[in-house]
């Protein structure tokens with residue numbers, strides 16, 4: 019499902035102009051990371067993709083649908099949105115029911131919703147907790163449950179707002195695996211993150227934002243290698259790229275293998 | 289900012305810099321005069337000369353007007369319906385099917401609405417221009433117990449917090465496919481998934497606040513040192529006394545008006 023953001027601006031009722039002319043096209047199956055400092059407008063932008071916010075100017079098209087013409091609940095069948103704080107949505111008494119809430123709202127039959135919920139809980143490694151009360155989970159587990167509750171809706175597009183925040187290394191790796199699975203299923207993945215190494219590990223395309231505008235948009239290696247541009251967004255290039263640049267290596271390696279390859283290239287070995 | 293200081297609207301004006309008690313006394317005296325002076329239009333007159341100019345100087349007039357209307361309209365409508373149509377006896381102004389609109393009832397409703405508008409706009413004016421923590425500090429310096437200040441202060445702060453929280457919950461549930469727009473039935477069905485997280489969230493919130501208060505020695509006896517320093521001036525103290533004297537005079541006069549016919 020193609021997403022098309024056409025020169026949108028958005029001003030909050032309070033007066034803050036959070037987006038100033040953003041254009042972005044995301045093709046079906048792409049994995050895009052949005053980076054930028056706090057207040058850059060990242061959350062405001064992604065809230066436009068499922069219609070939570072409607073642009074003050076310009077328009078947003080989600081697979082032929084103009085977001086202004088559909089309710090958020092309708093858009094939810096196309097675009098899943100994982101929120102930052104799980105406690106803002108928990109209403110069921112068991113983890114399993116909670117994760118099945120979304121699919122039920124989308125009109126799935128009880129057995130289908132249950133099957134999707136179970137599969138989603140397996141992805142976040144919480145299948146064993148399906149009978150537990152959500153409030154008896156730890157905070158990082160609750161966040162994974164929230165993630166599962168969106169995965170269970172099986173939307174073609176999935177948006178994560180800072181999913182790795184508050185997770186330990188294992189949780190981060192788990193979320194990385196989930197993103198790889200979604201990519202292998204050809205679903206569109208959009209993430210907001212401050213974790214640049216995570217971004218380099220899993221995303222082919224990076225959008226850097228500052229002050230309500232898109233500063234850079236392109237292949238991860240290109241965008242993440244521009245130290246001066248990232249500095250204006252208060253984001254540091256990934257460790258590997260910084261190391262490669264310090265060593266004067268050619269290219270901008272995003273993986274250890276890429277790093278070794280460019281090291282060899284410089285030294286003229288195989 | 290508004291979350292921290294109740295309804296406070298940040299502006300750099302002389303009104304904002306006044307001592308909290310000066311504004312509190314001023315607003316209370318305005319209410320008293322508007323409520324006590326006889327006449328259907330007296331609340332409106334006090335509103336026009338007492339509240340509106342001050343709100344204008346403090347640059348919060350649009351906010352005051354907007355939120356006063358939001359709060360007062362339901363009251364005004366119900367007052368007009370109940371008092372205007374169901375007033376017993378009185379002069380009929382207009383016949384509406386089986387109901388008759390009475391002049392006396394209408395005047396009563398107009399005065400009642402005026403009183404509500406005056407009270408709401410005065411309350412908003414005070415809270416838009418005064419940080420709630422400074423108001424509470426001023427009151428506890430005059431001997432108000434800390435626990436009462438806390439209840440008042442947290443109630444003021446809870447309103448904007450509650451609104452923000454409710455919006456986040458609404459967003460999260462709509463994003464999971466919960467339909468909240470449309471017929472009455474649809475909106476009724478959406479109520480539970482919105483209210484449950486709001487209530488559970490508030491309980492967690494209250495617990496966290498209680499712990500935060502305890503570790504800051506809230507229940508400790510005796511005087512506390514405040515980091516806030518309030519600026520008072522002799523002029524403002526004089527004004528406050530004058531206002532209170534004026535209020536006393538109005539009360540006395542009103543009492544005399546009430547008493548006189550009974551003595552005659």
Ligand SMILES: Nc1ncnc2c1ncn2[C@@H]1O[C@H](COP(=O)(O)OP(=O)(O)O)[C@@H](O)[C@H]1O
Nearest residue numbers: 030032034036055056057058059060061062063
């Ligand atoms: N609900 C809101 N009301 C008013 N202003 C807001 C609201 N949410 C965000 N803003 C403002 O919009 C700007 C962009 O915010 P946001 O999109 O949350 O940035 P980011 O996600 O990049 O940190 C900020 O200046 C922020 O203060």
Ligand SMILES: [Mg+2]
Nearest residue numbers: 060061062179
């Ligand atoms: Mg954000």
